[in-house]
Amino acid sequence: MTPAMIEITDLHKSYHNGATPVQALRGITLSIRPSDFLALAGPSGSGKTTLLNIIGCIDQADRGELTLAGIPIPSRNARPESRRQAREITRQQVAVRRKKIGFIFQNFNLIPVLTAQENVAIALTLLNLSPEEVFHRSREILGEVGLEGLENRRPGELSGGQQQRVAVARALVKNPLIVVADEPTANLDSETGASILNLMREIHQRRGTTFVFSTHDPRVMDRASRLCLLRDGTLQEEQERVLL
């Protein structure tokens, strides 16, 4: 049996919305395989984004267990014994984000003063590669996502779909084990959204990268190899699909 890329056991997370406490995740248990192209679906407030954020190591669960590619990610209840240990945990999370996880955001989150190529290069620069390698790899991935010839354009000179392609390229350029995408098509028209999703699927199949993304769009759900339905912070249903 293939070992899980992401192993989640009894994950809990709550936060405060103003003065109101919100129980975002209530004991989620989920095993995500390396071959998964997994969609987290559910209505607003179901816990999709919270779960993605915890998987992406930009948020911490209150309790429960999370393992990413064999690396245990501590929950908040696993209180560090010292400041040094706390710093070590933070360092480990930063290192995991830097090397193993690619992010795609709903709002693209590109830096407006940088060109498409430079936006992609950020992720590689953090890996301490040579400037030549950073340049070649970022141009190559832009070609792969269909942006050849647009490398020197700034985000403001690109359409929404093209900007999200840059964001996809930025997430993939460092060859991460996991790509986390929060509603990647929400700000795109249906045709562009479909093309972005096709692109993500192609890359998933070609590179074998694990994709976990959130959506509430049924057309996007249909393209996932695995669908997890969340409601009120709990996993309601799992569906396995065959990618066409």
Place this chain on the structure above:
Amino acid sequence: MTGLRWGEISFLARLAGKNLTRYRRRTAITTGAVALGVGIFIAMTSLLQGIRSESERNLARYVTGSAAIASRGYWDDRSRRSLDRLVGNTSALLEKLEKNAIAAAPRVSFRGELIVHYDPYPEEGSLFLDFCGIDPRKDPAVFHLDRTIRDGRFLRAGEPEILLGSWLADQLGAKPGFPVTVITRTRQGFHQLLDLEVAGIFDTPHPGLNRSTVYLPLDQVQEDLELGEAVTMIHIALDEALPGRGDPTQAAQLAGEHSPGEPLEVLTFHEMTREFSRAFDMQDSMLNAILLLLGLIAAVGITNTMVMAVLEREEEIAMMQALGMNHRELRLLFALEGSTIGAIGGLVGLVIGAGLSWYLVTWGIDYTPLLEDLKSDYPFSGVLQGVWSVPALAGTPLGAICLATTVALLPLGRMFSLPITDLLRGT
């Protein structure tokens, strides 16, 4: 986590540079504020240091010399202009000094009342002034008074004459050849009335002298005040590049040997100008206060720019953290943005400051009318001239860079205390 590498630093530097072009007007205003602060500070330093160095030069050239020999206790009691504590047997001491190649000028300082009468003067009147007996032959070896004669001529030994300052002469309407009467007291305290003639009018760069000090031949003074050959002080000129830098040890030794029983002391330039030094130290404190104020203005400007930059880029900062950028790298990015503002502002300020300093060094600012009204006793002339202050020229732009870099990091503290997810939501 390994240290930062050159490729990463270079990328962050380029990103910092591009970030500054996002809001060009805001960046320009902040940079301009820094430049103005640096420029003004450099110019003020140039001017104030210029005033101090001119004052010290004028004191040395017209009032104190490099050092002076006086009877112990005379200097501390000098405001009384008493003739009780004098240096006696001066010819022997002057001879010793001369043999040791130390230029010396004996002087007698005393108080008196100068009286002028209608015709030839436009009005009658009298003034209490500082009088100084000088040796017309020896005085030029230590002082520059002889080089400042505007009208008439310098004093001659043995002549019953007087030199008036330019402001005093203008006030009285005096000209060379006009008579004056002086009432003073002899050493024994008897009133003495002197009838003198104006030999010349001097115009020194020391306004206090031009206004309230008059000079007479020393031999006349010694005779009229019944001093014998005693003087109040013997001023000496030492080999020195700047006032107060000469070594008075030999003069002190000679003064000690001169008459073991007579308590003489050598007063250094710094001892004689302590009051002025205090005033200038106060001026330095004011300069530091101005520096602090300018620094605060620049700091507020840069902080405001960087707070705006951070708040507007919350999501971007969160994205960079999500990509794996750590706090140190983000600090470096903002430090580079701040230091670039500081460097450009500092450089422009340096040009402004150097330009203003050049103007002050070359032309100066003419404050003559103001000083006339103020009746200032500061020993500098009405035209305030600057000097090239290398420490200010080099240090102020560097200070601006350090300040800008430091304050650029302030807004990040709050940002780093918030969860990345909150920043991504823009809350």
